[in-house]
Amino acid sequence: MLFMLVCCAGLVPVRAFAQVQVQVALPEQVSPGQPFVAKVLSDAPLGDVFVEWNGKSVPVTFKQTSEKAWQGAVLLGVPFAEKGKAVSLRLSSVSGAGYATTDYSVPLVAKQYPEQHLKVDRKYVEVAKQNLDRHKKERERIVAALARINPEQEWTLPFLRPVPGGVSSEYGLTRFFNDKPRNPHKGLDLRGAAGTPIRACADGVVVLAENHFFAGNSVYIDHGQGVVSMYFHMSKIDVKTGQKVSRGSVVGKVGSTGRVTGPHLHFGISVQGELVDPVPLLADN
Numbered sequence: 001m002l003f004m005l006v007c008c009a010g011l012v013p014v015r016a017f018a019q020v021q022v023q024v025a026l027p028e029q030v031s032p033g034q035p036f037v038a039k040v041l042s043d044a045p046l047g048d049v050f051v052e053w054n055g056k057s058v059p060v061t062f063k064q065t066s067e068k069a070w071q072g073a074v075l076l077g078v079p080f081a082e083k084g085k086a087v088s089l090r091l092s093s094v095s096g097a098g099y100a101t102t103d104y105s106v107p108l109v110a111k112q113y114p115e116q117h118l119k120v121d122r123k124y125v126e127v128a129k130q131n132l133d134r135h136k137k138e139r140e141r142i143v144a145a146l147a148r149i150n151p152e153q154e155w156t157l158p159f160l161r162p163v164p165g166g167v168s169s170e171y172g173l174t175r176f177f178n179d180k181p182r183n184p185h186k187g188l189d190l191r192g193a194a195g196t197p198i199r200a201c202a203d204g205v206v207v208l209a210e211n212h213f214f215a216g217n218s219v220y221i222d223h224g225q226g227v228v229s230m231y232f233h234m235s236k237i238d239v240k241t242g243q244k245v246s247r248g249s250v251v252g253k254v255g256s257t258g259r260v261t262g263p264h265l266h267f268g269i270s271v272q273g274e275l276v277d278p279v280p281l282l283a284d285n
Contacts, residue, residue, distance in 0.1 A: 020044040024091060026104060031111040033080040033172050033186075035269070035276040037157070038089065042070045052090040054079065056272045058226055061153040075155065075227050075281075077271035080172070080184060084108055113172030113184065124214065124259040125178045131213050138212045145208040145220050146228055146270055155223035158283040159201035160247050162231060163254060163265050165191030171277040177259075186275035187230065187268035192254035194235055194263040200245045201229050201267075201282075209241050215266065216257025221245060230268035233260050 025039040038051055040060055049060040051074045060072035078087060086108050092101045123131070169189035175182045192198075200221055207228070208220040217234035235255025239245060256263045269278045 020046065022046070022091075024102075024104065026106055029107040029109045030078050030087060031109050032078050032082045033111065033113070033277050035075060035077045035271055035280055036106075037073050037075055039071065039073045040091065043068045045070060046093055048094045050092050051076070052092060053272060054274070056226065057092075058272060059151040061151075061225070073153075074225055075157075075271050077269075077274035077276035078108070079274050080186065082108060111172075113174065114170070115176065116169060116173040116185065117176045117179065118261055120177050120259055120261060122178070125180055135213045138210075141208065141210075142212075142220070145222075146273060148207055148222060149226050150205070150222055150224040153224045154204045155202040155225070155227050156247075157281060159229075159269075159278070159281045160199060161190075161282050161284055162198050162201055162267055163190050163192040163196055165196070165264075167191075167279075168264055171279065187232070187266045188278045190265045190267055192263060192265050194253070194255055196254040196265075197250045198231050198234065198252045198254060198265055200247060200249045200251050202227075202247050204229070204245060206239045206241055206243045206245060206251070209237050209239055209243075212258065214259045216260065217252065217255060218258075219251050221251070226270075226272040228270040230266075230270065232266035232268070233258050233264060235263075 021043040023041045027036045030036050050057045051060060053076050058074045060074055062070045062072040065071050086105045088103060088105050090101055090103050167188060168191050169185055171188050173185040175185050202223045204221040204223040206219060207222045212218050215232040217237050219231045219237060219239060221229045231251060233255055234252035236253040239251045245251060254263050254265050267278055269276055
């Protein structure tokens with residue numbers, strides 16, 4: 001589990017930060033599609049510190065936890081298609097003393113995901129050109145929303161489960177719609193009766209709230225440091241773009257809009273642009 005891995009991992013000293021004692025806590029191993037935390041600890045204030053991961057530079061927000069202890073963390077996600085024996089990241093710092101970096105490697109363990117076969121309306125499989133054009137424009141707005149990075153950390157772990165229902169479709173499923181293969185399922189489907197309130201998993205700002213062809217009524221919330229949560233197929237959207245929300249705020253109602261087989265919530269998490277498995281981040285895990 002996410003928190004056990006982080007807490008059990010060894011603290012690695014950062015040799016490049018010679019003037020202060022800096023340690024990094026990393027998981028013992030990671031898997032494709034899975035999120036993980038990189039925790040940075042210091043015995044003195046640092047300058048601007050970043051974790052460089054998968055082409056992204058993620059700022060670390062530090063909090064003083066005692067007289068001589070500062071702690072910061074970033075949430076990262078292993079790409080779903082990642083292969084190899086290990087993944088790499090770099091800790092870098094810019095201060096009056098100069099620029100320092102230290103590299104790390106975490107073992108990568110393969111993970112198998114199952115298949116799922118669903119029957120849906122033909123218009124969502126044999127998509128008309130006008131709907132494909134609509135989807136393309138929607139994707140452009142989504143990409144723009146996900147590209148926005150608030151450097152401040154609004155999120156805290158664990159995340160709140162947005163609806164109380166159980167899981168109907170796991171993350172990572174290879175999906176077949178009307179026997180035609182589609183991209184893997186990059187989210188978590190949670191059961192819920194139509195009209196059930198959907199709650200924000202953490203503090204943040206709504207960066208997109210609109211109806212989409214495949215996802216139906218959708219809400220995207222930016223939680224800072226490249227972490228974004230997504231809520232799809234709503235019957236009703238109760239927030240607006242630019243609105244600040246708190247953990248537990250109602251953002252909409254469960255519905256069956258878009259490409260669905262019945263009422264449920266598709267809950268997704270994007271971490272540094274990668275759609276990862278939400279389960280390890282939830283409070284009941």
